[in-house]
Amino acid sequence: MKSILFVGLVSTMMFAQPSAPTTYPDGELGKMVKLGEEIMLKTDTHPLTKDMVGNKLNCASCHIKGLDGKPGTADGIGSFIGTAAVFPAFSKREKTVQTLQDRINNCFMRSMNGIRPIVDTPASIAMATYITWLSQGIPMNMNAKAPVSEKNFKKWVSGQKRMAALIKKATHENYLNGKNLFEQKCATCHGMNGEGIATFPPLWGKNEKGEWLSYNTGAGMSKLNKGAAWVQSNMPLAQGDTLNDQEAVDIMLFVNAQERADFDLKKGLYPKEKMGYYNSNVHEEHHSVKSNFKEFGLDLEKIKTGK
Ligand code: HEC
Ligand code: HEC
Structure with a gap:
């Protein structure tokens, strides 16, 4: 019995995720x-x-x-x-x-x-x-499917899929529930208007100078399914994995329906003579809050207002 316990302990130690150097x-x-x-x-x-x-x-x-x-x-x-x-x-x-x-x-x-x-x-x-x-000490294992680590990839794929199924069914009720949950579980650190408080970062909107505060609509976080998977895994801070799928979806439906900068790939690149080599085969890309909702068959206005 003791030796089984010992072997178990040693093997978890050996196979545990290597930590940072x-x-x-x-x-x-x-x-x-x-x-x-x-x-x-x-x-x-x-x-x-x-x-x-x-x-x-x-x-x-x-x-x-x-x-x-x-x-x-x-x-x-x-x-x-x-x-x-x-x-x-x-x-x-x-x-x-x-x-x-x-x-x-x-x-x-x-x-x-x-x-x-x-x-x-x-x-x-x-x-x-x-x-x-x-990443030192972790074996090389090139990813033919996505530019993310093996560990993140597993969590993303399963998280995004589950979240996407729920997002497609979302209504105004989910938005209202998300707003409610946001006010209870997130606003103490991120502010009632997502503006951030002290070192707690902003989630949407502009400051008084008219500068955008947070990620734009081309960011992974702005995609309803990815945002929900990330938030479930990491938030509230130090309490990751406490929101269930529907809660994470509803909260990010609310957060990602608020104002944030449109994405236009060309504006993110220096002029040609300065940018170096841009290693991409995609040279046009646009997103807005509205189009990020449309990707899941949702009408932003209907979700926000119920009408
Ligand atoms: C608003 C949140 C956010 C910020 C800020 C951000 N990232 Fe990310 N990052 C993500 C998300 C979400 C993903 C995975 C999304 C995807 O694959 O579309 C990601 C993925 C990555 C990856 C792939 C790694 C992996 O194994 O998943 C790298 C590298 C990376 N980011 C670097 C950076 C660096 C460097 C910065 C700062 C200059 C930065 N990120 C800022 C959200 C962010
Ligand atoms: C105890 C404070 C706290 C609570 C509560 C909290 N967060 Fe955060 N959140 C943080 C901090 C701090 C960071 C940035 C990490 C860092 O700087 O170490 C962050 C980062 C984020 C980010 C990525 C960065 C950005 O500003 O866009 C998102 C999105 C986010 N939180 C969403 C949420 C949501 C949704 C909730 C509620 C479910 C929540 N957070 C609850 C403290 C908190």
Whole structure:
């Protein structure tokens, strides 16, 4: 009995998800890892990235910090542990095989509502170096289906599918329920109008200067099914996996129905002479709050007003 218990314990220890490394590499490489980490914690104010960010978020707003305080080491969807091991990977969105830098830089146009950094510039290298450091010791396993880590991929696929089935059936009642739940479970940190409070990040809308506060309609988070899967896995902060599917769907139906920037791919790219090589086979892409609802057969106005 005792020995069975012992074997069980050892095997869970051996097969548990490897955790983040604790020591930085020596020399210049270590400095680059630290620079990437710093950028991800303050992307909107860091001198190397602030001009490419069009909202008040950081990478760490969605790639949640673990107990070690490092971006992307928490366990939920959006963890960076193992991410570098799946690249190069195929992206359906860009219809191309991407490197880790491509993947990182595309987030600037969408989640960060800004402009795509140029590949091989210091910020781009630094972020890729940090994410690669977090994946040390995890076997290479390139992903032919999506540019996401194996662990995130499993959670995304099952989460998105379940959520999509519920979203297609959504009505105004779900929106009202979502608003109610938002006010009870989210507004204490994110504000009644999604504006964010102190270091708790904004979810939608503009500030008094007319600047957009959060992710735009081209971001993964703005897609009703992906947003619901992410929120279920990570929110309320430190209480991931407490919302059931319907609650997560209703809350994100409410959140993603509010005002946020339209997405126009061309506006996220530097002019041709400056952008470097943009590794994508898709050169036109537009989304709005309305079109994100339409993707699931929903009429935004009907969902919001019941009429
Ligand atoms: C508003 C939330 C949000 C912000 C801010 C954000 N991301 Fe993401 N990121 C996501 C979501 C959601 C996904 C997965 C979605 C998908 O595949 O469409 C993702 C996926 C990724 C991936 C693929 C990793 C994997 O294994 O899943 C990388 C790399 C990444 N983001 C890097 C960044 C970097 C670097 C920044 C900051 C410049 C950033 N992200 C900012 C939400 C965000
Ligand atoms: C205890 C405070 C707290 C509560 C409650 C909370 N959040 Fe968050 N949320 C955070 C923090 C903090 C972050 C960013 C992570 C970081 O900076 O470490 C975040 C990030 C987010 C993000 C991604 C970043 C952005 O601003 O778009 C979304 C979306 C989100 N929360 C939605 C929700 C929803 C929906 C609920 C309710 C179910 C909720 N949160 C409840 C604190 C909270």
